[in-house]
Amino acid sequence: MSNDRNVLGGRLQTCGTKPVTGFFRTGCCETGPEDHGSHTVCVEMTAEFLSFSKAAGNDLSTPMPAYGFPGLRPGDRWCLCAARWQEAFDEGCAPSVILGATHEAALEIVSLDDLRRHALEMALPD
Numbered sequence: 001m002s003n004d005r006n007v008l009g010g011r012l013q014t015c016g017t018k019p020v021t022g023f024f025r026t027g028c029c030e031t032g033p034e035d036h037g038s039h040t041v042c043v044e045m046t047a048e049f050l051s052f053s054k055a056a057g058n059d060l061s062t063p064m065p066a067y068g069f070p071g072l073r074p075g076d077r078w079c080l081c082a083a084r085w086q087e088a089f090d091e092g093c094a095p096s097v098i099l100g101a102t103h104e105a106a107l108e109i110v111s112l113d114d115l116r117r118h119a120l121e122m123a124l125p126d
Helices: 047-055 082-090 104-108 112-117
Strands: 039-044 077-081
Touching: 039 082, 039 104, 047 082, 077 082, 082 104
Parallel strands: none
Antiparallel strands: 039 077
8 A cells, every 4th residue: 555645635546547547557646756757646538638738749549559558538537747737727728636646746846726726526635
């Protein structure tokens, strides 16, 4: 069991398993020194964000079987790079956030207030 904490100070919750997400593909937005992109913000994908990300050079919707990547669809939960979420926020198309599954390291890049404004739920710390 991981001791990683979420942005609310509680234990980090699972973000998504269908498809399996996370830098380490554990379903959680865990991070470490090798995660240079800080894949720490748990989001629920939207068509608007997927289009934005593709236009910004990161096509998350097209499957890439050679890498075991099924492609994402609206409604999928995914550990997004904190800087990409901030960029989408600045452009007005940030996807919703699952606070309990968003790693505290995201706060080095994004503000808790901005994450809360885009929260699907208001999880309580455990």
